[in-house]
Amino acid sequence: xxxxxxxxxxxxxxxxxxxxxxxxxxxxxxxxxxxxxxxxxxxxxxxxxxxxxxxxxxxxxxxxxxxxxxxxxxxxxxxxxxxxxxxxxxxxxxxxxxxxxxxxxxxxxxxxxxxxxxxxxxxxxxxxxxxxxxxxxxxxxxxxxxxxxxxxxxxxxxxxxxxxxxxxxxxxxxxxxxxxxxxxxxxxxxxxxxxxxxxxxxxxxxxxxxxxxxxxxxxxxxxxxxxxxxxxxxxxxxxxxxxxxxxxxxxxxxxxxxxxxxxxxxxxxxxxxxxxxxxxxxxxxxxxxxxxxxxxxxxxxxxxxxxxxxxxxxxxxxxxxxxxxxxxxxxxxxxx
Numbered sequence: 001x002x003x004x005x006x007x008x009x010x011x012x013x014x015x016x017x018x019x020x021x022x023x024x025x026x027x028x029x030x031x032x033x034x035x036x037x038x039x040x041x042x043x044x045x046x047x048x049x050x051x052x053x054x055x056x057x058x059x060x061x062x063x064x065x066x067x068x069x070x071x072x073x074x075x076x077x078x079x080x081x082x083x084x085x086x087x088x089x090x091x092x093x094x095x096x097x098x099x100x101x102x103x104x105x106x107x108x109x110x111x112x113x114x115x116x117x118x119x120x121x122x123x124x125x126x127x128x129x130x131x132x133x134x135x136x137x138x139x140x141x142x143x144x145x146x147x148x149x150x151x152x153x154x155x156x157x158x159x160x161x162x163x164x165x166x167x168x169x170x171x172x173x174x175x176x177x178x179x180x181x182x183x184x185x186x187x188x189x190x191x192x193x194x195x196x197x198x199x200x201x202x203x204x205x206x207x208x209x210x211x212x213x214x215x216x217x218x219x220x221x222x223x224x225x226x227x228x229x230x231x232x233x234x235x236x237x238x239x240x241x242x243x244x245x246x247x248x249x250x251x252x253x254x255x256x257x258x259x260x261x262x263x264x265x266x267x268x269x270x271x272x273x274x275x276x277x278x279x280x281x282x283x284x285x286x287x288x289x290x291x292x293x294x295x296x297x298x299x300x301x302x303x304x305x306x307x308x309x310x311x312x313x314x315x316x317x318x319x320x321x322x323x324x325x326x327x328x329x330x331x332x333x334x335x336x
Contacts (some may be wrong), residue, residue, distance in 0.1 A: 001277070001306040004103055004112035005034055006046030007119075008095045013088025014121055020084075021254060021288040022120065022134040029290040030118040033297030042305045044112050051097035051142060058145035059138055059170050061129040068093075068136060079131045093121060093137045100143040103281045104239070114272070114304040115281040116244075118297075122285045124164030124243045125189060133162065133189060140243050140283045141170045147239050148176040155180065155237040157228060157271055159220070159264075160245025160285040161255040163192030167243065168206055173199030178207070178235045180228045182220055184248070184257050185210030194327040197334060204334045207231045209327040213256035216318030217263025220248070223320075224270050227327045232274050240275045246287030246296040250315070254288050261292070262314040265299040272304070280304075 009027040016023045034043070056065055071077055072090035079085065096119040103115040123140055125133030144154040156171070158164040158181040168191065171177040183192050198205035209223040232240070246264065248257035272280055282300065287293040295311040302309030 001113040001304065002042050002044055003039060003301060003304045004044050004046050004106050004115035005301070006048060006099045006103060006117045007031055008048050008092060008099055009118065011048060011095045012092050012120060013086070014092040015086040015088065017084055022122065025290060026287065026293060027118055027120055029294045030284060030297050033294040034301050036294065036298040037302040037305070037309065039301065039305050046099060046102055046106060046115070046117065048095045048099040049102055050094040051101060055101060055146060056097060056137060056142055058149060059128065059141040064129040068131065083131050083134055085136065089121070089136065096120065097137050097139050097142045100139045100283055101146050104143050104147055107278050107281060110278065113277050116301050116304060117281065118284045120284070123166070123283070124158060124160060124285050125162070125166045127166045127169050135166065138166045138170060140241050141167050143281065143283070144171070144177050144241055152238040153177070153235065154239045154241060155232045155235055156241050156243060158183070158243035159248065159267055160243055161248040161252065161257050162188050162245070162286060163208070164243050165189045165191040168196070172206060173201040175202040175205060178205050178232065178237060180207035180231060182209045182211060182223045182228065184213060184255050187255055194330045197330065204231070207331070209324060211257065211320040211323050214318045215257050215320035216315040217259045217266065218314070218316035219318055219320035219324065220259060220263060221266055221270070223324045223327065224267065226324055227331055229270065229274065231331065237275060239279045240271055242271055242280070242282040243285045244282040244300065245285035246293050249287070249289065249292040249296055251289045251292040252287065254286070258315055258318050260312040260315045261295040261299040262310040262312045264296045265303045265310055266314055268300050268303040
């Protein structure tokens, strides 16, 4: 299978404060992981292009976008305790969001079987009118909205260790987009309880499986098989986009799940089974241990190409089965 691969590494001018975990070196680790996957002719390079303001405005308030651009033009500044901008941050954010749109456009044109885009800043915490959690523009939401504007339905699977509160909020009441997340809880940003299931215009259109600290990959797969996959099958989307954070890895410093690179390979296999070939795109979110990020991306991208790649064995034996059972019960009540 051919995989469209894109990165903003060469146009990345989003300079993080010294010591910040969300740094340029993450993209270099991702590029190394893609190289380790040894796709050969199955890797097709994507070229980034800046997103248009009209494309961003499908999910973000234009006043917020104007303020963000002006802040960067003025030299940047701190938006919250975790999130800062530099002079080049706005241009980089436009390139990142544009690369995501370019990926789905290329898939629609039949140029590949799946796509993986390495973006920074990440996006899934950015809400309609505010940056937060390292995120300026919600990249996966921008791409999903571009597909929905063409009349397509979209499922977003978020396996970042932190709940994608921004994506959930943007599509909370939108029946065109299903949002499903498996994440650690309690953890930043404090959202993502199983009882959060969507607004009146999209009941059941939000799916959350919060897992306790120490949960291993077998529990994540059970969450996917018992809760997330059935919801996606019922929704029958035209597209499946993944907020592919790799910070649930056991070596990551920012959270407490205990997955491995092998678990990401298995999760990738699951998402490929849910929509037709050529309708899956993965968007980089978190992942802050560079070696864990590299191995996890290697496993994920190789799996997208149809190869069996387990740089680390899958994990098992951790807690969280009760949490999955609770999420199953929540979904069952929605169907009554």
